[in-house]
Amino acid sequence: MPSPRFTVAYALTAKKTRSFMQPKLEAHARSRGITFVALDRNRALTEQGPYDVILHKLTGKEWRQELEDYVQKFPEVTVLDPPAAIQQLRSRQSMLQEVADLKLTHSDGQVRVPKQLVVEGDSSCIPTSVAETGLKLPLVAKPLVADGSAKSHAMSLIYDRFGLSCLDPPLVLQEFVNHGGVLFKVYVIGDAIKVVRRFSLPDLSEKDMGYGVKSFPRVSSAAATADEADLDPEAAVLPPQRLLECLVAELRTRLGLSLFNFDMIREGGSGGRYYVIDINYFPGYGKVPDYELLITDYLVDLARRKGKKLGSEEPDLDFEECSSAS
Structure with a gap:
């Protein structure tokens, strides 16, 4: 039967x-x-x-x-x-709030979000707002609305006060964190976790600082995979699995979502301090x-x-199982 x-x-x-x-x-x-x-x-x-x-x-x-x-x-x-849960990720003002509130400190590392400022008014007021908030240049500018469109993934690097005055709100300004030029895209499917490396913006020092604003495409998806690249071995090390499992379990509960991914970077390209910089619903699986x-x-x-007993036919493809969040 x-x-x-x-x-x-x-x-x-x-x-x-x-x-x-x-x-x-x-x-x-x-x-x-x-x-x-x-x-x-x-x-x-x-x-x-x-x-x-x-x-x-x-x-x-x-x-x-x-x-x-x-x-x-x-x-x-x-x-x-649930649409109400998805809605939280459509604004960069709210998407990282659950991570910020979490303040996850684990034996394998710490997870934070970058300092950020939401700007919705006149661009001429941005330099003053940045100074009052205590954000340090350079800053990354991202559109406030995250609706999955190409425009919502565009970003700019702001080097100085002149660059701040050239921006077009509404947007979010995030402090740039050096991270070894490697970004980790963490895909979540229920309890399963899959991590893929991507090239990211290179580290910046004082001598690398430019002027004004420099625009970038959708960096993490436009770049080729970094998994097979000749990377600094330390920067290429994946985040600890136990840390990811703990973070994913918390985010699933707090966000009320089962299908999402988040972008994570490691401060300085090494060590145990990580930052979540973006969260997306139903990403490019x-x-x-x-x-x-x-x-x-x-x-x-x-x-x-749900009480449905399906066939037990096993798949005939080989793959490495992802660990599950407990």
Whole structure:
């Protein structure tokens, strides 16, 4: 007798659908008893299904209302993830607050956030605000809204007071922390953790300081992977697994999210002081090696917790299991 299917309906942008809903994911999920179904955006959501899970990355009040109506009609559905929780990550004013409040100190290191200032008014007031807040140049400027667009990932490096006056609010200013030119992208899928190295901005000394403003593209995603690069061995060492597990467990609870990633740097490229500088909901998992296995394992576990007994067919691909947060 065939195992019952576990149906995951998805509502994603066209770009996210192409990158995430790859044939290897659908095939592997199908082998484990999971079926993906694209939601029809031309029909009322409440007229479709019922489904076991709704996987989404859409925004707007209308979509949030549709999800609320659907959950009211089908209370057994699991929405990944709750819109209210996702909303916190759409502003760089709020996204790092949970990390700042956490002040995680662990035997394997410390986790902090950079000092930052939110600027929403006249740019001419920025130099005074920076001075009053005590931020030290250089500073990294990022758009206040983090909606996943290319514009929201643009950033600039501000070297002096003149550069501060040239900025276009609303934005967030973060103190630049030397970190050995390496950024760690930590992907979270339920309890699973996958860390990928990326090239980042190089360290700056007084002799490297420029003038005004220097703009950069989306540094961490535009750069090639740093995993195979000839890096300083000390800077390339991944953050301790136990520290990551503790941090991820705390963030999952505080943010109320299961699918997200965060960018982490190590102060000075060595030692045990780390900074979380950005958090993103439902990131580009398609760039993560063996993501289809991690996603499927998470959905299988979710099905079991919902009382669904799926087939036990094991995947025929080899990959290194990620450790789970306790």
